[in-house]
Amino acid sequence: MTDTPRVEDRNAQFTAQRREQLRSAADRRADIQARIDAGRLVPIGGGRYRVDDPGNWDNGEVWVLTEGEVLPQHGLDTSTGRAALYTRVPAWHELGTVVPEGESDIDRVLQLGGIDFEVARRPVLYQNTLAGATNVLADQFVTVRQDTGAGLGVVGARYEVFQNRDIFEFLQDLVANHDVVWESAGALREGRRVFVCLRLPQTVVIDAAGINDQIVPYVAAVNSHDGSSQAQVVLTPWRIECGNTERFALRDAAARWGVRHTRNALDRIAEARRTLGLSVRYFQTFAAEQELLARTEVSIAAFHQLVEQLWPAPQPGASERTRINHRTRLETLDRLYASNTVRLGRSAYAAERAITEYADWKSPIRPTGSLRGRNLAARATAVMEGSNDEVKSRAHRQLLSLTRR
Template identity: 50%
Template structure:
């Protein structure tokens, strides 16, 4: 039997721990020296290069001044006091933001905590030519009135939809149904802002069988860059797997949008019609999902659906074939996991596909985003809605065999 010297082992372990800390310090300082990172005040730093360019993170140090943790802000903006510009009624997956347990029904409090309490103005688009400053008469710029930060270049007819004016139409719903504001925040320096509420009634899929619960949300997004509309979406969300299930269910309305014009606010009031139809949407949604939950499916059928969504040509290059094989493998793993939970059904297949799109599919983040925020933004904006709807319709066809 080998007898270990405890003191020697402890000393070796402690030396290794110290060396790891020093290595973190050296690598972090090297990034600063190379111009990849710069300090912007206190313990906060900003990334200057690569995919994460513009992202702000904090460095936590111990009493000896050594780095304990590097905490990314996940692409979320910060308020004037340095806190994260995000409000939520419960802690988010990243643990950041201003949390009010149980939420609040006060829109002004939400706007303040989330950093959405700013307005947007338009200013002339100017340029230098021949030593003089000229104005582009057909264009203007949107800017934040609190910081002066530029948000986008827009046409002359563009009229900003202010955050409060755009979101307050939901306040009536908050009061009527006794619900609270679920979350609110801004990304890309305030170029995109969002707010959401959770509707009071949950939806049960196959209530007499698997009884899978879906939580209905209403999310509103506003764009201040001139490249997007003001839009309101009804979003089914499954807490078990954190998937968003926004399908084009027959004729039920799931999305409503308006352009930034002088009459936009009056049109936004019509969004209540969308909210009124949300009940119809969820009734139809539950019926179709229940049908999928009662439709058995073979692995070969699942692969046919995958082939329809992501077709592979016979003469595709090896890289494409390898990517296709990796995707199919990931989808198979998800399908197996879902079948253990809800059975080998078309419903499990749909869960696997939405899970892949929401959590695994490659997602290249923008300049000021982490991959996690890029995924969350894609879900909120419905980047994969068409693919999800195609899968939904394709799987519904299996009922008729």
């Protein structure tokens, strides 16, 4: 008899933990002071707390004290009086419009997701003095949300607005299916960022060494209206339904395609298809590689050897701080590897997961410039920009080489 594949639905894990947190109000109120005393909730002023709890979904997030309860910030746009979210599955924050059977009509999803607004470019006006004449700043424009009149950002003359409906149609054309059921859609930060997400029919089954995982792939499009980032399309195991899951989706993307806001950029469907590899063969290749890793045993000594290749030991004469940092890294990676081996065994699959988790969320980071003091934002930016992609790619290549021995 064949066992039923274990579905690795990170969305379900995340939602279950969130709901448990939100529904344990009395216990949480009693626990707040203990968490503060233990340093797991760090007051940062204005009734806000930063979570300092490694291993928790919320580590680094900002929570807000509301009516005696500390609640996580979902980041959804609420500028129209309701949370801008449509989803097929109830979200952890229990906001938005839930349609279990899903919607396939773009206009309906735009309305339910609170993103049925358009964005226009308007000239930037300024006054040299408070009483002076109004002047126009050359080649600079404000992006303005038409339904609320909110200014979203300042952009250059070449910036092309991608309307929310354009993103839906682009994703629809990308998967070559005009009758798709949309998983989620919504807006963050007063509409500065919008997202659209759909589930692909293909799934990745890693059926090796008793793991029998089924990874559910989603394709998501994330677009900004404030000039802060490219429009991106990613393959990811995350269904986006808030600011957290948007970050996770970008962090854990198996493939991504991005394009600047310029004229005719969204016409490049063929290029996006090639880059993302939206085909059964792509998923089959991915599953085959992961199965090889899952079937390959990796001793703790071999894991340490790989770690030393990725992060070489300090040279003789190195400072005490450097030696301490190296030792701390090894201890952290050992813990991550041990936690992954509980279910995955001492395998290359577990080793890759440990290294990826460390590279994205445990490695030291020193925010500079506008991100100074904003560790989580800096880390999310680094993940989006692929700052650690080379380390993860090297680890993957090295681990695959072990499967051929």
